[in-house]
Amino acid sequence: xxxxxxxxxxxxxxxxxxxxxxxxxxxxxxxxxxxxxxxxxxxxxxxxxxxxxxxxxxxxxxxxxxxxxxxxxxxxxxxxxxxxxxxxxxxxxxxxxxxxxxxxxxxxxxxxxxxxxxxxxxxxxxxxxxxxxxxxxxxxxxxxxxxxxxxxxxxxxxxxxxxxxxxxxxxxxxxxxxxxxxxxxxxxxxxxxxxxxxxxxxxxxxxxxxxxxxxxxxxxxxxxxxxxxxxxxxxxxxxxxxxxxxxxxxxxxxxxxxxxxxxxxxxxxxxxxxxxxxxxxxxxxxxxxxxxxxxxxxxxxxxxxxxxxxxxxxxxxxxxxxxxxxxxxxxxxxxxxxxxxxxxxxxxxxxxxxxxxxxxxxxxxxxxxxxxxxxxxxxxxxxxxxxxxxxxxxxxxxxxxxxxxxxxxxxxxxxxxxxxxxxxxxxxxxxxxxxxxxxxxxxxxxxxxxxxxxxxxxxxxxxxxxxxxxxxxxxxxxxxxxxxxxxxxxxxxxxxxxxxxxxxxxxxxx
Amino acid sequence: xxxxxxxxxxxxxxxxxxxxxxxxxxxxxxxxxxxxxxxxxxxxxxxxxxxxxxxxxxxxxxxxxxxxxxxxxxxxxxxxxxxxxxxxxxxxxxxxxxxxxxxxxxxxxxxxxxxxxxxxxxxxxxxxxxxxxxxxxxxxxxxxxxxxxxxxxxxxxxxxxxxxxxxxxxxxxxxxxxxxxxxxxxxxxxxxxxxxxxxxxxxxxxxxxxxxxxxxxxxxxxxxxxxxxxxxxxxxxxxxxxxxxxxxxxxxxxxxxxxxxxxxxxxxxxxxxx
Ligand code: SF4
Ligand code: SF4
Numbered sequence: 172x173x174x175x176x177x178x179x180x181x182x183x184x185x186x187x188x189x190x191x192x193x194x195x196x197x198x199x200x201x202x203x204x205x206x207x208x209x210x211x212x213x214x215x216x217x218x219x220x221x222x223x224x225x226x227x228x229x230x231x232x233x234x235x236x237x238x239x240x241x242x243x244x245x246x247x248x249x250x251x252x253x254x255x256x257x258x259x260x261x262x263x264x265x266x267x268x269x270x271x272x273x274x275x276x277x278x279x280x281x282x283x284x285x286x287x288x289x290x291x292x293x294x295x296x297x298x299x300x301x302x303x304x305x306x307x308x309x310x311x312x313x314x315x316x317x318x319x320x321x322x323x324x325x326x327x328x329x330x331x332x333x334x335x336x337x338x339x340x341x342x343x344x345x346x347x348x349x350x351x352x353x354x355x356x357x358x359x360x361x362x363x364x365x366x367x368x369x370x371x372x373x374x375x376x377x378x379x380x381x382x383x384x385x386x387x388x389x390x391x392x393x394x395x396x397x398x399x400x401x402x403x404x405x406x407x408x409x410x411x412x413x414x415x416x417x418x419x420x421x422x423x424x425x426x427x428x429x430x431x432x433x434x435x436x437x438x439x440x441x442x443x444x445x446x447x448x449x450x451x452x453x454x455x456x457x458x459x460x461x462x463x464x465x466x467x468x469x470x471x472x473x474x475x476x477x478x479x480x481x482x483x484x485x486x487x488x489x490x491x492x493x494x495x496x497x498x499x500x501x502x503x504x505x506x507x508x509x510x511x512x513x514x515x516x517x518x519x520x521x522x523x524x525x526x527x528x529x530x531x532x533x534x535x536x537x538x539x540x541x542x543x544x545x546x547x548x549x550x551x552x553x554x555x556x557x558x559x560x561x562x563x564x565x566x567x568x569x570x571x572x573x574x575x576x577x578x579x580x581x582x583x584x585x586x587x588x589x590x591x592x593x594x595x596x597x598x599x600x601x602x603x604x605x606x607x608x609x610x611x612x613x614x615x616x617x618x619x620x621x622x623x624x625x626x627x628x629x630x631x632x633x634x635x636x637x638x639x640x641x642x643x644x645x646x647x648x649x650x651x652x653x654x655x656x657x658x659x660x661x662x663x664x665x666x667x668x669x670x671x672x673x674x675x676x677x678x679x680x681x
Numbered sequence: 682x683x684x685x686x687x688x689x690x691x692x693x694x695x696x697x698x699x700x701x702x703x704x705x706x707x708x709x710x711x712x713x714x715x716x717x718x719x720x721x722x723x724x725x726x727x728x729x730x731x732x733x734x735x736x737x738x739x740x741x742x743x744x745x746x747x748x749x750x751x752x753x754x755x756x757x758x759x760x761x762x763x764x765x766x767x768x769x770x771x772x773x774x775x776x777x778x779x780x781x782x783x784x785x786x787x788x789x790x791x792x793x794x795x796x797x798x799x800x801x802x803x804x805x806x807x808x809x810x811x812x813x814x815x816x817x818x819x820x821x822x823x824x825x826x827x828x829x830x831x832x833x834x835x836x837x838x839x840x841x842x843x844x845x846x847x848x849x850x851x852x853x854x855x856x857x858x859x860x861x862x863x864x865x866x867x868x869x870x871x872x873x874x875x876x877x878x879x880x881x882x883x884x885x886x887x888x889x890x891x892x893x894x895x896x897x898x899x900x901x902x903x904x905x906x907x908x909x910x911x912x913x914x915x916x917x918x919x920x921x922x923x924x925x926x927x928x929x930x931x932x933x934x935x936x937x938x939x940x941x942x943x944x945x946x947x948x949x950x951x952x953x954x955x
Contacts, residue, residue, distance in 0.1 A: 292899060332848075332871050334846035336814040338816045359863050361863075361864075362862075362863055364900065368897060375756065376734040376893060383819070383820035384820070386823070386825065389820075443685050443689065450695055450834045452832075461708050465712075498691075502691050503688065
């Protein structure tokens with residue numbers, strides 16, 4: 172399929188259309204179009220259920236990203252009854268999406284090869300895809316896990332509470348001695364029911380939900396949310412606001428990438444970089460705090476523009492801190508590449524081959540480390556990234572080293588980008604008024620957060636309220652990549668593999 | 682090797698002097714303890730309470746802010762027609778009891794800093810307090826800014842405070858998140874695995890009250906629904922300095938009163954929605 176195929180409506184990033192313009196296809200045509208699109212190197216950015224005008228039915232929407240043509244496309248299908256044909260056997264990247272639809276709407280994906288809950292919660296419709304009785308409590312990570320049988324095979328279970336200061340999740344390893352045959356990851360412990368509560372918004376809480384979908388990606392999610400609102404309200408943030416949003420997004424990337432490189436160093440026992448980067452990460456968080464008072468960018472991004480404007484003195488100070496931070500980070504991170512013992516631990520560990528990364532629909536630095544050229548800032552640009560381009564950073568080997576090195580390349584490019592923005596900050600209102608949202612509309616926005624593609628899709632009702640608000644955190648695409656990367660690895664390499672992806676639990680669990 | 686030494690020289694000694702010296706500077710837009718001047722409130726005005734995402738301002742009696750629910754988002758101040766609500770630079774927000782988190786005009790002078798543990802606990806934990814962190818349904822920012830206290834800049838371990846890998850090695854828990862339904866059992870079990878006497882510290886609006894997720898069916902309204910809490914550290918997330926101040930008060934390393942001097946320097950408010 173190419174994006175102009177008539178059965179999918181084409182859109183650009185940050186565009187709103189009437190819901191009536193989203194074609195409603197038969198399940199067969201809908202499914203085939205997704206398979207054809209993915210075969211033509213498109214990606215599934217979102218696949219989700221919503222209510223349908225047909226009583227008793229569920230409407231499933233798909234948003235595909237065509238990175239080569241810089242276009243998005245969307246369509247829907249109505250599923251009457253309690254099941255739909257699973258696409259997962261022919262399109263692995265939809266497997267978690269289908270499990271999510273099953274869990275939220277009680278629909279069974281027929282033919283799904285690994286049909287388990289995603290977040291261990293009740294469905295929104297009262298219908299249960301697994302036929303669990305209503306009164307029976309649903310316990311997280313309780314159920315069958317993939318098992319390898321054999322005399323010398325053993326199982327290792329870790330979590331939900333982990334040894335470090337980190338979010339909860341459950342990991343099941345099938346091991347033969349030290350060697351991991353299979354890792355299965357069960358999440359949902361961070362599930363706090365945000366998507367369900369977003370329905371009926373926007374209200375006083377909505378922007379705060381956007382800021383806390385994944386706290387370490389506050390700017391990425393709040394910007395994406397603002398793009399959705401601005402699309403639906405038919406307004407645009409000023410060039411100045413867009414530039415500051417871009418600066419904040421890139422500061423978020425810097426803080427996290429630098430922190431990750433330090434944490435990777437710590438996990439292989441290389442303490443100089445671990446301790447330097449731990450501190451330097453804080454310096455970058457404090458640069459975000461310089462802009463808005465919060466180290467995580469709370470309050471900075473608001474629909475219509477910015478919560479806080481950036482005056483000239485502040486920008487000059489940011490420039491000075493950026494220079495100092497760059498110097499410290501460069502010295503600290505270069506040590507990694509010059510240290511044989513570190514490289515020996517990074518190289519050829521946790522490989523994710525390019526072909527597998529493509530099939531699983533991996534996004535962000537993890538995808539680029541496996542040689543996939545995908546980056547929303549380049550492929551589906553919005554805001555400042557329409558005018559100012561950041562070179563794409565890729566690596567080929569797909570191992571821990573590649574995921575670390577791609578971060579280092581991105582750190583360097585991103586610092587240059589911020590410097591350019593500071594130098595040429597356009598004038599303009601920090602915030603423009605936001606009118607009521609268009610009724611019966613469909614809007615989608617994407618941004619390249621530091622972990623990869625953040626995708627939000629909103630459907631409004633006749634009053635301009637959210638009938639559905641879908642959030643896809645990059646972690647939702649990438650957790651299966653981590654599980655795959657562990658195959659045939661030593662179980663003792665799990666920490667560095669995990670850190671090299673550094674995925675969000677709360678962004679996945681919502 | 683020589684590179685490591687050169688790098689070490691370049692990076693310098695960075696551990697802060699605080700609490701013996703001045704605290705690290707806070708950004709001018711930092712939003713700390715709110716100050717409410719109810720004398721300015723027009724009769725019957727509820728603009729702030731209506732704007733508040735979490736119900737931190739009581740709609741029956743706006744003019745009181747529950748710091749345990751507050752996100753320090755300033756939506757209330759933006760909505761206020763009289764600029765009666767401002768946010769100060771005061772970062773000393775921790776409290777030992779839930780009711781001490783209430784900020785109201787008539788209480789301002791009486792706002793109490795978190796008191797130290799009593800003598801028995803202090804003897805046990807005052808010089809060595811090991812904490813097991815449990816993350817239970819929040820957004821991960823509270824974990825991140827608790828964890829940062831372990832970096833060289835803050836160097837938490839110089840106070841005998843440390844995050845440990847097992848509840849069996851811990852003297853208490855540091856809980857973040859509203860306690861999602863799916864984490865309730867794990868939190869309880871982790872608590873039970875810490876031997877008595879033990880303490881619990883709730884960090885962030887989520888862990889104190891549910892925060893942005895107050896009232897959700899899938900999440901509890903804070904750690905207190907599962908375990909008793911000994912120290913509350915408000916914020917969304919609290920600045921690391923607020924967390925450190927709370928921890929040091931608990932072990933008796935800081936005993937001075939809340940610095941209301943800081944409360945007079947008002948943080949900048951965000952640009953208004955035109
Ligand atoms: S700053 Fe606190 S009291 Fe004011 S609106 Fe935000 S959450 Fe409510
Ligand atoms: S209190 Fe705020 S920052 Fe802390 S976990 Fe909850 S939402 Fe995140």
